[in-house]
Amino acid sequence: MPSRTTVGVVGGGPAGLLLARLLHQAGIDCVVLESRDRGYVEQRQRAGILEQGTVDALRACGAAERLDAEGLVHDGIELRWNRRGHRIDFPSLTGGRRVRVYAQTELVKDLIALRLADGAPLLFDARVTAVTGADTDRPVVHYTHQGAERSLHCDFVAGCDGFHGVVRTAIPAEELRTFERVYPYSWFGVLADVPPSCDELIYAHSPRGFALHSMRSPAVSRLYLQVPNGTDPAAWTDGQIWDELEARFAVDGGWRLARGPITQRAVLPLRSAVTEPMRWGRVLLAGDAAHIVPPTGAKGLNLAASDAVVLARALAQWAATGTTAALDAYSDARLQAVWRAEHFSWFMTTTLHSAPGQSPFDTRLQLSQLDRIAASPHAAAELAENYAGLPLV
Structure with missing residues (x-):
């Protein structure tokens, strides 16, 4: 079992797996720790709408072979009210952008298969119990695996373990603000x-x-x-x-x-929720660990993928130059995008539902x-x- 890595990625969902794929391609070593078994992770039903930007990112990192072969291309959606329908045509209104229907279960299977084919560390049934030293340059992820307690020493820890995950608790409560709507x-x-x-x-x-x-x-x-x-x-x-x-x-x-x-x-x-900031010391949050959106706007999976792309770029800059400029800007930049997605999800939800x-x-x-x-x-x-x-x- 590895005891040292550059990036400890906690969570084997879309955000964690895509981040690990991007880091691997950038030559940055990382270890992915997932608390559930592989079968559970690959059958976890979630979103299935991929934005153009998410598709482009998956293609760029070699994770879109099955997506391109099996994903359903959609050029719009239909709104219905008062017994009438109206189609919104995406390409004509967005300069050619469209979406694809591809289940999260299939995307996760693709990313897991690539990770294992690369021979890169991916540990299932690895339950993280704590993250210590977030305010130092050597944070440590403590976890149990195969009945033994283990420690993973990292340069950075990426919390991709969901809203109720452990990594968030490494950030002092007085430093966190969470905004929620049920x-x-x-x-x-x-x-x-x-x-x-x-x-x-x-x-x-x-x-x-x-x-x-x-x-x-x-x-x-x-x-x-x-x-x-x-x-x-x-x-x-x-x-x-x-x-x-x-x-x-x-x-x-x-x-x-x-x-x-x-x-x-x-x-x-x-429900909706946003946690600020998305970075504290050497701990960085991505995906559901930082934000939750109602599914009406089809934003959850896409926000997670965008977090992974931006975070991977920032870590690659640090690895290549030693500068933390992009890492320092990560939280503010992503929160702007997160709040835009939260507003759109709220708009779609409150416009179409009857309270x-x-x-x-x-x-x-x-x-x-x-x-x-x-x-x-x-x-x-x-x-x-x-x-x-x-x-x-």
């Missing part, structure tokens, strides 16, 4: 073995609540319903789920929702905003630019 509704998500009833994602505003039609592949549909917090997914029959989806997606015309066997179901609470006890006045404001997007190329471009991804800085 939404008064959840998403009831299902996977169904049925070809999608649409070519691109459908976001529906309905008097009955929000609904989203997505997909995992040409043969598997991914669908969501807005439900009250605390909803028991087992309380719904398959028929009730399909009936409710059909009612919320209803539009005038001949469109129909295809039904099929539901294979998975889960209720996902919606408990919502007044008719507030509903009229939502409908007015949707009408504005349909009527104004400027409003549509603002949505498209944020959804397809703003340029990485």
Whole structure:
């Protein structure tokens, strides 16, 4: 087991694995510690929408072979309200940018396979218990693996271990500020073995609540319903789920929702959170360890990938020149992008969902905003630019 490395990467999700890939290509040694086993990590269901910038980053580091072969290219999304639909065309509004549908499970599998093929250290079932010396030039990651307590001495520690991870606790509480919002509704998500009833994602505003039609592949549909917090997914029959989806997606015309066997179901609470700063001493945060967004804007995975790209560049500059200028700027630069993504995610969420006890006045404001997007190329471009991804800085 390695006891010394340049960068200790805690967390084997997209942020940690992509960071490790980029560091490896830059000739910077790192060790990835993941608390779960490989099977769990590769089956952990999360987002599946990749911005243009994320795709470009994966291609640049040689991690997009399967993505390019199997990912679904989407040039837009459809908004539905008042039994009408309106398509937002990304390339025409963003100068050619588009998104791809590629499940996080598949991206993680690709990055793990590359890491192992490189023979680079990736330890599963390695539970980090503490990070000490964050304010020194030799922080230490303490962890247990194969029944033994171990220590990893690092130049830097990258916390990619999620919002409730251990690395955040290495930063003194008085140095951290966390801003949070908990939404008064959840998403009831299902996977169904049925070809999608649409070519691109459908976001529906309905008097009955929000609904989203997505997909995992040409043969598997991914669908969501807005439900009250605390909803028991087992309380719904398959028929009730399909009936409710059909009612919320209803539009005038001949469109129909295809039904099929539901294979998975889960209720996902919606919340936002941002931790400031994203760097303290030799500890740096990335991905969910630093920020959480509701999934309505499809930003979570893409923010994590952007964190990894910017952090890898900063560490490469340090390794090549000894200067910490880019590392010193990491937190401020990323927080600007994070808050932009938080605002867009909040906008999409509050525009499309009906809050408990919502007044008719507030509903009229939502409908007015949707009408504005349909009527104004400027409003549509603002949505498209944020959804397809703003340029990485």
